[in-house]
Amino acid sequence: MPIIQALDRALKILDLFDEHTTELKITEISARMEIHKSTIHSLLKTLQLHGYINQDMETGRYKLGLKLLEKGQLMLQSLDIRTVARKHLVALSEQTGQTTHLVILDGKEGVYLDKVEGEKAAIRYSRIGRRISLHSSAVGKVLTAFRTKEEIDTLLRNYDIFKITEATITEKNAFLHELNQVREQGYSIDNQENEPGVRCVAAPIFEHNGSVIAAISISTLISTVNDLLFKQYIALLKKEAETISQTLGFRQVL
């Protein structure tokens, strides 16, 4: 499997940009990549030609281009899970006042496809397009649990169960045990395992062929949602998830 060096380098340049880094000088790109300025220059100009990079004419600095926005939105639209799930996320958020999410699996991480902010609580971390680890989130657990043993095996091979908060599960066996429980219950909980003070519940969404294609979740603040209320949310969530699965053609096995 041959990797094209020029392309690989260009894509690595795009990765240099993140929440904190929206602008970069060519000198800095060159330094961070440890590649000669002139080489970077050629790559940047080609990226710019296609709109993936823009150059600030005033400062000479480079930033991400709007082509990424265009293509990103194109993706979102083509995923019909999102269209189907949208109104249910809104409904759940209105019923509970909490923030709801739609997440799918990509590689060994979850990716937020949609988010509806609740009136009562604003959850900071999540954002459409952002990624979330499988072992520390309710959605991650659900996306992992409802798969075949083989799939779970490959997912967890070389998987780094890193610690995020005090409550994060960091042992593989404990995680596997948790996944079993999730499968029995039909939903998963993240109790401050990803962010202190935040408790979430997630439920799976099944496709017509019975495989999990997504998860929806409700995020709550420990300080404002007690156990009783949280349990009610679980029931609401499960029901809504089942409705979505049915819309997608999934029929529960009797």
Added chain:
Amino acid sequence: MPIIQALDRALKILDLFDEHTTELKITEISARMEIHKSTIHSLLKTLQLHGYINQDMETGRYKLGLKLLEKGQLMLQSLDIRTVARKHLVALSEQTGQTTHLVILDGKEGVYLDKVEGEKAAIRYSRIGRRISLHSSAVGKVLTAFRTKEEIDTLLRNYDIFKITEATITEKNAFLHELNQVREQGYSIDNQENEPGVRCVAAPIFEHNGSVIAAISISTLISTVNDLLFKQYIALLKKEAETISQTLGFRQVL
């Protein structure tokens, strides 16, 4: 200005995907690009490595990857015009019941950065990330009009004033005259010039240094919004646009 062939080709591959084409076989990519299969294969695998392309394991077909979504959303977030304008778009939409937009200039086109759907009317064409021509849209006219003569000159050099509807302006002089009028009025109108039955009004948003950085607009259906009502919308829009400009540090010259 040397263009890197491998990178250029890879980005052209990404461009093959659009609203109607969400999946492609390698054979078809090869045919449409007129490049050998094995070459395309290497490019695809490198794109896949970075998440810009995904392969459907079942069918072997290639589709866009979620990295595009991630980067696209990152862009949106980094543009603070959007954050500032958001609540005003919502307010305008609630007051009028119509769909409102936020658009910026990129190259020789406008790009939708935000959209708030009105209760009364759903405008099909627009979508965040999508592009719109300068001569056929209210936002395009505004983004063009409020620039220096030199800037307008370079924008309209080699510009194709193509016909879209019966009402589209297709003569350069007529367009220049229209731009003058827009500058005097402080707003622009698109009367079914981009889509039959749709009439829009747009107003400019100025940065602290006095340059136009964006345009906001209200889109209406001719069939449901009469001239009197439309005039009221213009007043509302202008006022809201001025508020946004002031938030961004722009002070009206007296």
Added chain:
DNA sequence: TAATTTTGTTTTATATTATAAAACAGCGTT
């Protein structure tokens, strides 16, 4: 069921093409 076409992938030789050194030009600072 067997043959045939089509799929995506791998390998390999060739020369095209990406690469980086060095020189350049334009600013802002010292």
Added chain:
DNA sequence: AACGCTGTTTTATAATATAAAACAAAATTA
């Protein structure tokens, strides 16, 4: 006025992308 910083252009070299051909496996067709 001299220096240090931008980003850019040019040019020689050889490393790297390229495409032909062979491959394997799946989907059609006969």
